[in-house]
Amino acid sequence: MDWGRTQFFWAEVAQNFTRNAAMALTAIGTVAISIVVLGVFLFARSSFNLLLNNVVNKVDIAVYLKDEATPADIDTMMRQLRADPRVDNVRFVSKQEALETLRKRLAGQVNLGLINVNPLPNSFVVHTIDPGDVPPLAGELQAKPQVAFVNYGSKVTEKLLVIRRVLGTIGLGVIVLLLVATALIIYNTIRLTVFARQREITIMQLVGATNWTIRWPFVFEGLLTGLAGGLIGLLVLWPAYQTLAPKLTLNLPFLPLNLADVSVGHIALELVLVGAVVGMLASWLSVSRYLRPA
Amino acid sequence: MDWGRTQFFWAEVAQNFTRNAAMALTAIGTVAISIVVLGVFLFARSSFNLLLNNVVNKVDIAVYLKDEATPADIDTMMRQLRADPRVDNVRFVSKQEALETLRKRLAGQVNLGLINVNPLPNSFVVHTIDPGDVPPLAGELQAKPQVAFVNYGSKVTEKLLVIRRVLGTIGLGVIVLLLVATALIIYNTIRLTVFARQREITIMQLVGATNWTIRWPFVFEGLLTGLAGGLIGLLVLWPAYQTLAPKLTLNLPFLPLNLADVSVGHIALELVLVGAVVGMLASWLSVSRYLRPA
Amino acid sequence: MIVFEDVSLVYPNGVHALSNISLNVARGEFLFLVGSTGQGKSSVLKCIYREACPTSGDVVVDDWRLSTLPHGKVPFLRRKVGVVFQDFKLLRGKTVWENVAYALQVTGATSRDVARRVPRALELVGIAHKSKMFPHELSGGEQQRTAIARSLVNNPLIMLCDEPTGNLDPETSSEIMALLARINSKGTTVVVATHNQASVDRMRRRVVRLVHGRIAHDEERGRYHVGLG
Amino acid sequence: MIVFEDVSLVYPNGVHALSNISLNVARGEFLFLVGSTGQGKSSVLKCIYREACPTSGDVVVDDWRLSTLPHGKVPFLRRKVGVVFQDFKLLRGKTVWENVAYALQVTGATSRDVARRVPRALELVGIAHKSKMFPHELSGGEQQRTAIARSLVNNPLIMLCDEPTGNLDPETSSEIMALLARINSKGTTVVVATHNQASVDRMRRRVVRLVHGRIAHDEERGRYHVGLG
């Protein structure tokens, strides 16, 4: 591209924007709105996934040992568990420790004087790296001769795992729906702006412009519209995030939700990219429709 | 309105649709997409609220009685509780019943032979109508002389109540955001379709049409665009709901989520109304912009 | 019927289109506006149907003083005035029939009236055979005749014709001019802005020549070249 | 240069615009297309720059057989042919200068070329003083002259002018016709569809009369009314 053509190209793009300002602004506005909605949901989904993972992560396996198990047995088992790649950490809870805990828990509810023999066994508390490993590992441990009983709140854990899976699928579905909706809305919007310039496109063809000469400025305009919409969307989202996120953490201090872990920068980049790419493609497709030979 | 004018009006509306079919369809498409997104979230929000209410509703107050309390005392208290308007139902759990339950719960974990005295008290299990009444009622009961100890998992309950409040606020915020976004997107879309007919509007004015003569067909067209978009949106949402809702219930059988309780009809009505009203207003505003005296 | 009182018109871009025009067109008069291109003929007409508002001075049309005419009355002014626009200004989404009918329908005419008067207008200008076509399916002259039919369909008090024969052959031009004369003879005031020397010279009506937005010459029974060397 | 081989054109709406037209326009010829309104003048021109494709027969332009011309080549055909459209077809978002420049820029002209040739074209038709105006700020004649400037700015092989003087006064019309004659004398083939009897009669060039889409008369050094009673 020589200098004259580059200049021509940019002048065309600039004219499309400034001389159809109302239309260009309307399109940018629509893109910005779609991007804001998309951004809120990308953020909500990330936070929710984080929260769910943290909750599921709290699941432990309690391994109650038979009273017959010798300290040596316990030691061996402890080392085996520590060596297991699935295991995050292991803690030994002695009979005495367990009774103390129970006493504290029942204080006030129960006549503690009545508990004078220790009915509780020794136990391990095992935490896995991936909560999905909890059920199989619990099964293996149950099979060991020294183990009396394994408890990992199997029902709750399995429920949590199912919930994580189902909500993960729903979340993905919703994001896909929103992405498609955003793309279609941007496409339709840009289609309408091109529609209004149908006559202009025909004239350009009649005075000898090739399809590419006509198309490029439109495509670039679509790109800029998408980009501008995306950036404006971010300009709305950013202060909202800055003010609302701390409030959320403040109101739900007990939830294992660390919003700082949500990769906001990543989401922002995605949003601007979505705007720009969809804007460009939308222009391309819309213009091409009017460039087809009659 | 005489017959000639009515005919004229309808012919205008019909012409706008059929002779700008591509544009009309694009606008209807955009409305439909926005309505689908809005619909998914109205449904998600209703389901989620329902779920959260059901979970919070599971909160009970356990009232442990002193061993000194006579059967007469217990009877009086029972009657008082039943008469309390905040109380949904009350169940009496005797020492023996409590021990049975504990035995069952600890079976396998604990050497049951060691438990030969009953350390557990008599108790009431109280369920309130509004979970918000749990903390104050628990406080009142604690003050009674016959009561040893009141337990309602105070921490969990308070957390659940906070979560319900916070998520309720977020849900409302999101719905408002979506409503505003949907409205603006529909407005912008219709604005663009009117934009493309700016020249036509000017000509109509020049041949002596009053602003109302020009405006009415546009307003009605906007109404129909919104209505059509809303109905198409429903046509997409309905089968999706029919196939996905049962799957959801099937995958999460343990959640207290009865999707049949979500008022789907109500949501559908809202969606179509939003489409129609916003479409109409959008046309009105858009046309008025071009009807202002130069 | 139409009075220009020292009218000047400066467009927003700073072009002085009209300067101190004073003109009096009596009821039932037939007036040719001539002048080479860009001298202000269309601008004079625009001031009458109020597409343009004089920057100074005032225009009175049928006792309506336009500077004080409320916006709501403008459509009613325009119904008194049938205009053939230089660029036709046909509604592209409507057929020939519908374009002509529209000007009638907006006045609240009954459908019976519409069904009676539209075909008559189309016949008058010889475009009835194309009544179901859309403007883009018409030749230039056919579009022009549609515009003429629309301007006269509701029997306006005043007809303003801006270059009504620019796309018509000499024979059709003569017919259209004859039609305008006939309409004029029934009492309608007619103002025609034109470059059509032959018609002006043949008809010998009042001719006003504009030069640089001023009235350079005004002659009863004039010729096209009146006021030129 | 331009050869019509038994060309017929039926528009999608069923109108028979052209029937068995055979015509040969030599390189460097000057031809008037006349005929009353709706007889097919514009349709003939449309077949040359390929806005319309003949339903049967074929058109050859500068050795390009249009029926087999690939779509990608059409823009290059149109760069050889400068067209003054009957309805001007100016780009409303561009100023006079930009409208004229556009036809040059799309051919890949350097900005130096553009800066040199656009003002010259504007001077030629006498519209240079309005170069920064947008089409809607121009009078009818000024728009027409802009359209003429655009058609000649890139020195086309062929110029097609559809009613190029319909909005111009007789003096400007003569100037434009003289300009076309001058362009023609440098070797450009010129075809003018017109109703301007005075110009046709004055210039005495080849005149082709269309009646109902057929060639009714074809005469060297003809007059406007050739072939009519």
Ligand SMILES: Nc1ncnc2c1ncn2[C@@H]1O[C@H](COP(=O)(O)OP(=O)(O)OP(=O)(O)O)[C@@H](O)[C@H]1O
């Ligand atoms: N809307 C407008 N905005 C700015 N300037 C205008 C506008 N319309 C016309 N002009 C300018 O005002 C002057 C008079 O224009 P007008 O259209 O009245 O001329 P005209 O006599 O009708 O010419 P023609 O015979 O070419 O139609 C011209 O210089 C023109 O450029």
Ligand SMILES: Nc1ncnc2c1ncn2[C@@H]1O[C@H](COP(=O)(O)OP(=O)(O)OP(=O)(O)O)[C@@H](O)[C@H]1O
């Ligand atoms: N795009 C079109 N679609 C359908 N019919 C058309 C189209 N363009 C022109 N026609 C018809 O074809 C015939 C010839 O039209 P054309 O435009 O060639 O006439 P013309 O000789 O240029 O007339 P004028 O002098 O009025 O410009 C007319 O009857 C017209 O109605």
Ligand SMILES: [Mg+2]
């Ligand atoms: Mg004019």
Ligand SMILES: [Mg+2]
């Ligand atoms: Mg023509």
